[in-house]
Amino acid sequence: MNLLNPANRWLRLKRRDGSVSPGSVYGVADPEVVDVLAPRADFRGALYQLLIGLLQTAAPPGNLNDWLGYWNEAPSAAELEIWLAPLKPAFELIGDTAFMQDRDPLQDGNVKSTAELLIDTGSDSNLFFNKLADWQGLCAGCAAQALFALQINAPGGGVGHRTSLRGGGPLTTLVLPKDADASLWRKLWLNVLPLDGEGADWRAEPPLSAKLPWLAATRVSDKSGVETLPEDVHPAQAYWSMPRRIRLDVDDVAAGVCEVCGETHDTLYRQYRTRNYGVNYAGPWQHPLTPYLFDAKDPSKPPLSAKGARAAGGYRHWLSLTLGENDNEKVARVARDFNRIGGKADRLKLRGDARLWCFGYQMDNMKAEAWRDATLPLFRLQSGDERHFGEAARQLLEVARQSSLMLGEQVKKARNMDKKEPAVEQSFWQRSEALFYQAVEGLAKAPQLDAAAQAQVFAAWLPPLRRLVSDLFDYWVLCAPIEEMDMPKVVAARADLRRGLWWSKHHKAMGELIARYQGESDEAIA
Structure with missing residues (x-):
């Protein structure tokens, strides 16, 4: 043939x-x-x-x-x-x-x-x-x-x-x-x-x-x-x-x-x-x-x-696969060719109507563990300011990663587990995906991406994200049998989680930026 x-x-x-x-x-x-x-x-x-x-x-x-x-x-x-x-x-x-x-x-x-x-x-x-x-x-x-x-x-x-x-x-x-x-x-x-x-x-x-x-x-x-x-x-x-x-x-x-x-x-x-x-x-x-x-x-x-397992990461890898999250990462040449100034996206006015299909085998050395397949949205920047867009998206991801880690750690403490349950953090990434892409779309549609415009997008994103983390903590802790609960530990873990959602490094920095341009304290934003 x-x-x-x-x-x-x-x-x-x-x-x-x-x-x-x-x-x-x-x-x-x-x-x-x-x-x-x-x-x-x-x-x-x-x-x-x-x-x-x-x-x-x-x-x-x-x-x-x-x-x-x-x-x-x-x-x-x-x-x-x-x-x-x-x-x-x-x-x-x-x-x-x-x-x-x-x-x-x-x-x-x-x-x-x-x-x-x-x-x-x-x-x-x-x-x-x-x-x-x-x-x-x-x-x-x-x-x-x-x-x-x-x-x-x-x-x-x-x-x-x-x-x-x-x-x-x-x-x-x-x-x-x-x-x-x-x-x-x-x-x-x-x-x-x-x-x-x-x-x-x-x-x-x-x-x-x-x-x-x-x-x-x-x-x-x-x-x-x-x-x-x-x-x-x-x-x-x-x-x-x-x-x-x-x-x-x-x-x-x-x-x-x-x-x-x-x-x-x-x-x-x-x-x-x-x-x-x-x-x-x-x-x-x-x-x-x-x-x-x-x-x-x-x-x-x-x-x-990059390996096929990254297609299973949801939006946590969105920036690195679409634009590159730092100078040590290069997106695929076809993605660069599409995104570059004067490239296909600009000539076709298509960037807001495109997606990135990511797929491959998740391997453990010689053993195929799973086939991974996902699609990620691509956004056309009204401002044309790719540098500030990437920086703002990176801030969203840093807050999300910190939120995920804190959620997993505090659920582990509240339930007195020996190690973190992967499903807890995975539930955060799944449930927060729509919020993340709404925020990224807001950045993409902004006529300019100065600090004030970024703060406006962050102000719409951060409070529902914090509420989601708190709700997921309650879900994962309360799903344990009542006789296994140590209520003082539960209360202490929830208090530590709330403190982290306001005062950990990336949450605090984003909250201060919002307060500076929105005229409200970070506590009021919640």
Whole structure:
């Protein structure tokens, strides 16, 4: 099967009327198609990255005006086919240059079940499947998705089994229109980078194998091998990184029901061959779809990719993922490209109508613990003052974090527990989310973000936040059996919590700012 053959309808495309039907990659240009679906959450995230990677590799816009032209009018399926024609030979699932597979047939490699291409089963966490003895295999479409999802997310797999270019379990962040029924084309195109905003290396035209590593002999990384640095290949290889040496076994196939999609196929792939010491991506790689953390004490150290677990953090990570909370954090390049002055948000007047889709595996070394998936709102700043907006949002988060910690600690004391109950702090983050985004929206809509404007937003936010913390304390303490309550401890803990809500560092600073500009004492604000 060739993934770029128009006759191969291996994708499931959702249309605006709600219907779902098979389609080829060229269906993404249809304005009536609004989404691509998959039988697994990680496959859906992988498909979005695959389609974005295709567009970025085959037809990157030269500048923002070029980009805007195709935002306003998507290419036809025929035009898209012309764009992708040079890549077509590289997207055969079987053959000498098989998609996401080693050029070497790996005849002497270890033989494994294709079940282990799935990150959750391959890591022994077994979240989705528990009857591997009855494993029938994967159809061609699901095998392609499994290969791609594993290669771009690969966790550690033992000696010489390399992690992905972004390390194990990376977080992916994509900018999407707020409207869920926006066309799939626009959802993808928002994450394609104009080349004039990138370095000269992006505009270079080396052999295609510098972008698609399975077209060349593997850069092995054993004792006599090499590391692969950004300067060794084209930067677009970030979309197609291939750390694992894998070849599907085409001799062990059978008809049956695919274990993932549940559909009957004439050919199911049951096994694959593998060998260690594949491509070892080293150095300062930065994937365009992932945020990174930098070492403030040693700028020469390669950046660390954000991990999938951060998608489970709710709004506590909102600022770091959308704008960057400090100088040591860099949001994903696609988010920077969207947010920058004169960038896509400004040209489209879209920032208030967009969101950031964050997803990835939460890993414990080699073990997949959970799949995390969340969307965060993006806001268009009426003031255009990103610096003061970020500082004010950071103050909101500092108060929220302090509130969460105090709530957990005082509930622990009141209930005489040995350690804090994680559900207590989690309840705060869930219940306070709407309040936080209301406050951030208020900052975004302010014509200017001087101290007086910030104080006005803080004054509307802080009192209900304090009441919420007190209410949650009462809930978590009173839910304990009455015979287990030590009322003097309960009373003392509640008093300590109230003191903290007014006099702890960040609460006090915010309260004083409000009082200075609102003309009321902090106690009166409560």
